Amino acid sequence: MRKIIGFLFLLCAISQIQAQEKRPITFEDFWGFERVSDPQPSPDGKWVAYTVTTYDITTNKSNSDIYLVSIDGKDTKQFTSSPKRESQPRWSPDGKTIAFVSNRDGNAQIYLMPVSGGEARKLTTISTGASGPVWSTDGKNIIFTSTVYPDCENDDCNAKKLQAQESNLVQAQIWDRLMFKHWNDWTYGMRSHVFVASTEDGSFRDVTPGDFDSPPISLGGSPDYAISPDGSEICFVKNPEDVVAVSTNNDLYIVATSGGEAKQITTNSGNDANPVYSPDGKYIAYTSMARGGFEADKRVLMLYNRKNGTSRALTQSLDRSATDLAWNSKSNAIYFLTEDGSCQSIYSVDINSAKTTQITQGLYNKSLSLATGDKLVFIQEKINKPADVWVADKNGKNAKQLTFHNKDKLSQLEMNPLEEFWFAGAGGTKVHGFMVKPPQFDQVKKYPVIYLVHGGPQGAWHDSFHYRWNAQMFAAPGYVVVMVNPRGSTGYGQQFTDEISRDWGGKVYEDLKNGWEYLGANFDFIDANRMGAAGASYGGYMMYWLEGHDNPFKCLVAHDGVFNLVSMYGTTEELWFPEWEMGGAPWENPELYAKWSPSNYINDFKTPMLIVHSQKDFRVDLGQGFEAFTALQKMNVPSKFLYFPDEDHFVSKPQNAKLWWNTLHEWFAEYLK
Secondary structure, three states, X not given: OHHHHHHHHHHXXXXXXXXXXXXXXXXXXXXXXXXXXXXXXXXXXOEEEEEEEEEEOOOOEEXXXXXXXXXXXXXXXXXXXXXXXXEEEEEOOOOOEEEEEEOOOOOOEEEEEEOOOOOOEEOOOOOOOOEEEEEXXXXXXXXEEEEEOOOOOOHHHXXXXXXXXXXXXXXXXXXXOOOOEEOOEEXXXXXXXXXXXXXXXOOEEEOOOOOOOOOOXXXXXXXXXXXXXXXXXXXXXXXXXXXXXXXXXXXXXXXXXXXXXXXXXXOOOOOEEEEEEOOOOXXXXXXXXXXXXXXXXXXXXXXXXXOOOOEEEOOOXXXXXXXXXXXXXXXXXXXXXXXXXOEEEEEEEEOOOOOEEEOOOXXXXXXEEEEOOOEEEEEEEEOOEEEEEEEEOOOOOOOEEOOOOOHHHHOOEOOOOOEEEEEEOHHHOEEEEEEEOOOOOOOOOOEEEEEEEOOOOOXXXXXXXXXXXXXXXXXXXXXXXXXXXXXXXXXXOHHHHHOOOOOOOOHHHHHHHHHHHHHHHHOOOEEXXXXXXXXXXXXXXXXXXXXXXXXXXXXXXXXXXXXXXXXXXXXXXXXXXXXXXXXXXXXXXXXXXXXHOHHHHHHHOOOOEEEEEEOOOOOOOHHHHHHHHHHHHHOOOOEEEEEEOOOOOOOOOHHHHHHHXXXXXXXXXHHHO
């Protein structure tokens, strides 16, 4: 017995030593992770192709390559190894070739490479670049997208216009309509179109000609076009409205693969997207939002009958949105993903009975597809574990991790799991909160808190490894990181999501307030006198709102936040968003804009604030940050402005990201340590 007890003590001691040897994550660790994405099972179900992206901090660049892993996880091999970026692997129907996108010869083009080995063959040579390859079932064609000049009838015309634009010493532009920019890019009068390329000789043709975008500029799915099993027809998505800046009315269209006049098959005023043909060719599954003008309505899984031209809802009774649609082999069930609190779960729905079945619980999964035998192939990640490829039976059982790209690095780091709590928000509604404890956490100590607010505002915190707002990076210096999903968050039913619209500083602020009060009352290790808060986009808006309202925070960080709702309306591009959220344009509903604009509460500003904003952010214009910083300085509030001339709504360059993290850590340390 003494030997057994001694052995147990030895195991315990070894475990403690190993735990002590683990260390907090550093920026170099964080950006050194290999980022796994886009798993694609082979037609015979024996392999999965996927993409691995890496970053080089020294050169400030990224690279991506394609890997293959056997379905049993026993064999992993690198498929491409070019110093250029290669991604979007797609298997040919016979499984002998993989199409992928690479910029190895300049702009992005589609290449074909034998699975058995050999040199890649460039398939497309379109001057405007190609992406999003989808094979026809006979292997004779690949459909793809390219952003072209809509008035050009051939590629020579596009090439000449591109060259003229690049060589012109005058870079001025003249606009005569809205949507001259979108998200983080200028449109330059160009449109995204769907093309068909012959796999034999690479010849291609535009099957969606015209002055519109397909796939649409926003709100759609991936890739938002599909080819019928018999190869005769393409289903694509576009917005038919004249002014897409104020419309979410995306619809489904069908057109012959050979080209010709397209036929509209949905007429809903909301957003219809994500078309996927059934294997037997009888149906097109897609998602639909009922309310026009609202980008965060519930996505209902719909079924279009190709024979009689009718559509019916399959998931109307499920109070969650459906994404990542994947048919089973018998064409009688569809698998999909839906947000479910901190998780993203896999569901299935029977197309005859419309009965939904939850397949996975308590896990964050994404990038769902089905392999032969209806095996589920997907990406899984956690807040303390980067993404890897997994496989499971169609009922979710026998789940198995196939890839382990960051195993050695993860074994060196102490990153704590997500812990959940619930509390009563505004009006007594239950609100979900999460926390991540710092490395070497000691229950008897008091810890400062960083309170994060997500963007959207129709978004959510999940048990996922976020590569911008990473909880482990916030926690590493010794903070308890708290994330709350207040009113407006997705994954808790549509009513909960709806209750932020026209109420940006109302119930959501009460939810957040009740959350920070709950922390101090229920967790002895939290130092309620040392709390800071940070957020981006709408989260940045909330930082500005907190600045002018009661809050317990010693300092705030606003990244690309909305400060002045009136000027925001005039400088953003997706006008349907502020018009829905504020009940119209500023001149149509000035009272609501005035009520919820942080710029009207400057006299109450007093909390030290760090502002981060970037020159190329077209969603939330740089001027929002300038206005807020000017107000803080005039009110003599301690404040700093971190400005990036070469970033957009996100900080994506490695060295810029390092400065971002260092600046935030220094700011929090100044006020919380």
